[in-house]
Amino acid sequence: MQYFNRWVTRASTALAVIAAGLLLAATLIITWMVVKRGIGMQNSWELELSIELMIGAIFLSSPYTLATGGHVKMDLLDAILPECIKHKLAFIAKLAGCLICLYLGWEGLRMAQHAFVTGERALGIWQPLSWPKYATIPVGMFMTALQYVTSMHRELVSAPGKVNSKDETASSKDAPYCVRCDAQHKEVAACRN
Amino acid sequence: MSELEIGALLFAVTFAVLFSGIPISFGLILVSIGFLYFFGDAGGLSLIPNTFVGELSNFALLTIPLFVLLGCTIGASRAGKDLYDSLHRWMCKIPGGLVIANILGCGLFAAMCGSSPATAAAIGRVGIPEMIRRNVSPRLATGAIAAGGTLGILIPPSLTFIIYGIVTHTSIARLFLAGVVPGLMLVAIFAAYAWGSSYRQLRNNPTQVIESYTLSEKMSGLIRILPFLAIIISVTVVMYGGFATPSEVAAIAAFLALVMVVVVYRTWRLTELWLIMREAVRESCMILMIVAGAAVYAYMMSYLYITQSLAEWMFSWNLGNWELILILNVFLLIAGFFLPAVSIILMSMPVILPVLVHSNIDLVWFAVMMTINLEIGLIHPPLGLNLFVIRGVAPEVPLRDVMMGALPFVGLMLFFIVLLAVFPGIATWLPVTLMGPA
Amino acid sequence: DTLKLTHQWPQGDGRDKGARHFVDEVVKHDPSFKFRIYPGASLISNPLKQIDALAGGSVDLSIFPLIYGVGKAPEFSITILPGAVNSVQDAMRLKGTDYEKRLQAVAEKQGFHILTWWWTEGGIADRVRPITTPDTVKGLKFRGADRTIDTMLKQAGASVFAMPSTELYNAMQTGVLDGLMTSYETFMSMRLYEQVKYATLGGDYTIFVVFQPLVMSTKAWNALTPAQKEIFERAADATLANFNAEQDKLKAEVVAKFKAAKVDVHQMTQAEYKQWLDLAKKTAWVDYASISPEAKGLLEAVEKLSK
Ligand code: NA
Numbered sequence A: 001m002q003y004f005n006r007w008v009t010r011a012s013t014a015l016a017v018i019a020a021g022l023l024l025a026a027t028l029i030i031t032w033m034v035v036k037r038g039i040g041m042q043n044s045w046e047l048e049l050s051i052e053l054m055i056g057a058i059f060l061s062s063p064y065t066l067a068t069g070g071h072v073k074m075d076l077l078d079a080i081l082p083e084c085i086k087h088k089l090a091f092i093a094k095l096a097g098c099l100i101c102l103y104l105g106w107e108g109l110r111m112a113q114h115a116f117v118t119g120e121r122a123l124g125i126w127q128p129l130s131w132p133k134y135a136t137i138p139v140g141m142f143m144t145a146l147q148y149v150t151s152m153h154r155e156l157v158s159a160p161g162k163v164n165s166k167d168e169t170a171s172s173k174d175a176p177y178c179v180r181c182d183a184q185h186k187e188v189a190a191c192r193n
Numbered sequence B: 001m002s003e004l005e006i007g008a009l010l011f012a013v014t015f016a017v018l019f020s021g022i023p024i025s026f027g028l029i030l031v032s033i034g035f036l037y038f039f040g041d042a043g044g045l046s047l048i049p050n051t052f053v054g055e056l057s058n059f060a061l062l063t064i065p066l067f068v069l070l071g072c073t074i075g076a077s078r079a080g081k082d083l084y085d086s087l088h089r090w091m092c093k094i095p096g097g098l099v100i101a102n103i104l105g106c107g108l109f110a111a112m113c114g115s116s117p118a119t120a121a122a123i124g125r126v127g128i129p130e131m132i133r134r135n136v137s138p139r140l141a142t143g144a145i146a147a148g149g150t151l152g153i154l155i156p157p158s159l160t161f162i163i164y165g166i167v168t169h170t171s172i173a174r175l176f177l178a179g180v181v182p183g184l185m186l187v188a189i190f191a192a193y194a195w196g197s198s199y200r201q202l203r204n205n206p207t208q209v210i211e212s213y214t215l216s217e218k219m220s221g222l223i224r225i226l227p228f229l230a231i232i233i234s235v236t237v238v239m240y241g242g243f244a245t246p247s248e249v250a251a252i253a254a255f256l257a258l259v260m261v262v263v264v265y266r267t268w269r270l271t272e273l274w275l276i277m278r279e280a281v282r283e284s285c286m287i288l289m290i291v292a293g294a295a296v297y298a299y300m301m302s303y304l305y306i307t308q309s310l311a312e313w314m315f316s317w318n319l320g321n322w323e324l325i326l327i328l329n330v331f332l333l334i335a336g337f338f339l340p341a342v343s344i345i346l347m348s349m350p351v352i353l354p355v356l357v358h359s360n361i362d363l364v365w366f367a368v369m370m371t372i373n374l375e376i377g378l379i380h381p382p383l384g385l386n387l388f389v390i391r392g393v394a395p396e397v398p399l400r401d402v403m404m405g406a407l408p409f410v411g412l413m414l415f416f417i418v419l420l421a422v423f424p425g426i427a428t429w430l431p432v433t434l435m436g437p438a
Numbered sequence C: 001d002t003l004k005l006t007h008q009w010p011q012g013d014g015r016d017k018g019a020r021h022f023v024d025e026v027v028k029h030d031p032s033f034k035f036r037i038y039p040g041a042s043l044i045s046n047p048l049k050q051i052d053a054l055a056g057g058s059v060d061l062s063i064f065p066l067i068y069g070v071g072k073a074p075e076f077s078i079t080i081l082p083g084a085v086n087s088v089q090d091a092m093r094l095k096g097t098d099y100e101k102r103l104q105a106v107a108e109k110q111g112f113h114i115l116t117w118w119w120t121e122g123g124i125a126d127r128v129r130p131i132t133t134p135d136t137v138k139g140l141k142f143r144g145a146d147r148t149i150d151t152m153l154k155q156a157g158a159s160v161f162a163m164p165s166t167e168l169y170n171a172m173q174t175g176v177l178d179g180l181m182t183s184y185e186t187f188m189s190m191r192l193y194e195q196v197k198y199a200t201l202g203g204d205y206t207i208f209v210v211f212q213p214l215v216m217s218t219k220a221w222n223a224l225t226p227a228q229k230e231i232f233e234r235a236a237d238a239t240l241a242n243f244n245a246e247q248d249k250l251k252a253e254v255v256a257k258f259k260a261a262k263v264d265v266h267q268m269t270q271a272e273y274k275q276w277l278d279l280a281k282k283t284a285w286v287d288y289a290s291i292s293p294e295a296k297g298l299l300e301a302v303e304k305l306s307k
């Protein structure tokens, strides 16, 4: 299980690196598109490609976002509920989140497969094939589901009532208000697993 | 069960599910699947994935990652700290000076960006940590940015005005102009509140050290603002000079910020770039997943005819103009609990528009009032997109504090809606002066 | 069971009126049918996804411009192909012909059945100079509409690029865009006359005609009895006269609106149209025919009727 957790974390980070590359590429492409048009040249593939890249980036970065606590949730009840109920509720919420990710991943896979078989294209001037964009959904969402599995596993092995410092729900309450330290802290925690 | 009863049940279930601590996006999809399963049919369920992806295939929404990247580039590098150091040197004598600077920053950013969460993300990413570092209370810091960010859809360009204009056949130019004065007034009101709140805090805590800087220190700080000024000027030229659309400008601004960080701040190592990019993809993923989840939720409500039935029910009462305006605002506030701004316009305008036309209500004036109302929806729970954005950029501030911080601004905006109802000229004066009567 | 009907236009638009007329006609002949209309994209926020909603059974009827389905079936481009028809009246010739049969076959493959024969016209508007013959668009920045039109405009020397419709108004205002070709409804609903100086529209000839029929999911269509199918088909035919009259009215309104906004309005002459047609045949038509044997068949059906 240790090995599995480490593998999931690495794969999530790798997907995030790819997503970052896609977002950066989209930024450069749109800038280039405006420059190109400004000097009187034809635009063709730029807008459509950058849209596809950004959609891909969103889905591929989802597991990393979950691992580093980026998917925002309402934690208003945290202060009110007793410790044991809080843990059970957190576990149920994770299970539900995991099932939703499996559902989205499965449906995304079907969309990708259908688009691949029928050769579906996006509308526009360049009309790229749709399946690569759809294919990022199963990749991103299944990985997010695996990320949930590791998180639930940790929840189960850690004794209830104790706050697990490695867990993504754990927030360092006494840390100073500093976004960058926090991100760094989470990054380190994620890599330790 | 009637549509209204289903709506009441939905209200309760949504609260329960979202408060369970599931990520907002997944929670919205969970509720949607549940209600379509029990009250809809297989056909209704089958379109959920397409709605989810279809919502994201929209270039106007995809500017959000680009604006977030802009914010992260400045925020995760030394550039943001420098900018606020310089601003601090000039503003530290005024109570709440830095908060006021941030609110002005939101207003300025809103003039370049048509989306509220993007405005909150870009300014908040840099501003909140710096404000908190300089002893601004976390509540005021996050509340000011959450509220300031909502101006993104009031100060032109604005995504909601465009949608409203198309749906109601109202001139988009007129709507844009109508948003200018109310936008500036709200900036002033927010700034005044920040001043008052900080002044009170300062008076209660007189031991707090007040820093002071010499003129030369102030001037040397000013030099470091120059690269930012260069970005703002180039972006303005590119947008209003006819080189790029507002959405394309997002990419250009992000690109210029990256260039600045690499050239001026020498952030050219890949590990440093990764620090910027990972924050950008994380936040973009969070925001857009919620937007897509909210689209699924809106689809579910429309499929089960809940929003429409609620609106039809309210307008079956045959009200006078003032009562009508009151009811409409209450309806929009309630809708704002659960739905994103654009969905509210798309779902409710087919029902509201005939009523407005029948009662001879000025559509431009109503658009401004509606937009401010929808802005409130962005900063109140359970589905306040800006709150989540702030939560994302400042994860160490508890959500409770963010909400408490936003609450006074909700009050200010409600007050402004009343003001606008009594003095419609606030919205209609500029378009009528520049374009003549409609 | 209630049938769901979706479209993307505001209430009171010609196509919305057409849908309501259709519903009234059906109910008049069989009161057991119940409909629920979702106007203005109030159910499906991305109108392109209506085709998936029809195939999946989420909605039963949609007003679906077939060009939105070009990504799935490129043959649908025939319904905007420049020069294939030159006006709404001209499009009426195609009803009940081999062309309709072939188009219906392509539609059925995508999971929907075409009910009405609703065609709409549009024109050209820009901010630089009057557009008459193809050489007048040279060097202008145009917004792309469909691949076939883009091919023709590019050949004429225009710079064509993609742009989402929500950006159009701003783009025309700031000059990112010089001109565009779109339908009368879009000109009106987006108030594009506020931002242009010249317009070529409202005459007997236009190179922008689009098919925007009311369609029904194949699933729902096949569930009807032959008698019910006949009621639906009759109702669809019954809407046609009103729909076309509405289009004529709109045409007059558009011209009046543009003129009131001090736009220089030009009506395309037959000689000018001929030049566009020749260009289209050399560019867009050749491209279109190469898509598939079905596309070739559709184009041949058009050519046969034009003789
Ligand atoms: Na704005």
Ligand code: NA
Residues within 6 Å of the ligand: B336, B337, B338, B339, B376, B377, B378, B379, B380, B381, B382, B383, B384, B385
């Ligand atoms: Na809300």
